[in-house]
């Protein structure tokens with residue numbers, strides 16, 4: 001069985017973060033492992049509190065995994081401080097070889113900041129060059145590039161700028177723009193649009209976590225990057241179509257393997 005590791009924050013409400021990542025790995029038939037970087041007190045409506053995990057125990061979690069278990073792909077989510085970014089990047093650098101998917105989590109859907117403002121520079125300098133692909137949403141790409149993104153042309157300009165920052169590949173998610181949710185893939189040379197159809201629902205908590213974990217799971221299963229993204233886009237579209245109307249805020253995506261099989265999702 002293939003394996004994937006998520007390095008991210010815990011969402012007590014189960015919709016985003018580590019919880020969404022592990023559910024996504026399972027739905028792909030991939031064995032999931034986790035390094036928890038922060039514990040959030042969170043539900044579908046709000047983030048009530050955040051406790052960062054001590055960097056020493058973050059490093060120990062990474063070492064415990066790599067000293068014993070195979071890691072076929074890594075997904076990085078919420079790393080909120082410079083110290084945590086330094087720890088994760090230096091530990092992963094030592095254990096090269098597996099593909100890394102970086103979801104540069106900055107703000108929760110409910111509006112809570114999950115990345116300290118002074119940590120954006122560290123994310124760009126330490127994590128972006130380490131990743132095989134980075135998957136910002138529109139506000140995150142704006143923060144990384146300083147470019148205001150309102151149109152698909154702006155998305156192309158921003159993707160190119162993110163590659164100039166050292167990213168090998170970029171998937172800029174278009175979910176935050178009006179119209180259909182088309183995502184732009186740029187490999188430093190060519191662009192490709194992964195097109196979606198908007199599902200009119202408020203239940204989109206954890207969509208970015210789910211998408212990046214699905215890319216990691218598909219990479220762990222030895223798909224090439226383009227195919228991994230293509231399948232992940234198919235997966236997130238279904239996970240939103242069947243998202244759960246639970247809680248009073250943004251409900252979570254749906255991860256049941258049998259449902260996807262019935263709908264013809266090709267793993």
Ligand SMILES: Nc1ncnc2c1ncn2[C@@H]1O[C@H](COP(=O)(O)OP(=O)(O)OP(=O)(O)O)[C@@H](O)[C@H]1O
Pocket residue numbers: 016107108109136137138173174175176181182183196197198199200201204205206207208209210211233236237240
């Ligand atoms: N309403 C929707 N219907 C269909 N697809 C959507 C919808 N909203 C977002 N998507 C798709 O879901 C994926 C995640 O995009 P989004 O822009 O929501 O990421 P995100 O903001 O990082 O997510 P989050 O921070 O909530 O985890 C993208 O492929 C995007 O195109």
Ligand SMILES: Cc1ncc(COP(=O)(O)O)c(N)n1
Pocket residue numbers: 008009010011016017018040042077078105107108109110114204205206207208209
């Ligand atoms: C621990 C954690 N990681 C990531 C997100 C982003 O997800 P969303 O934007 O859907 O709130 C989150 N809310 N919590």
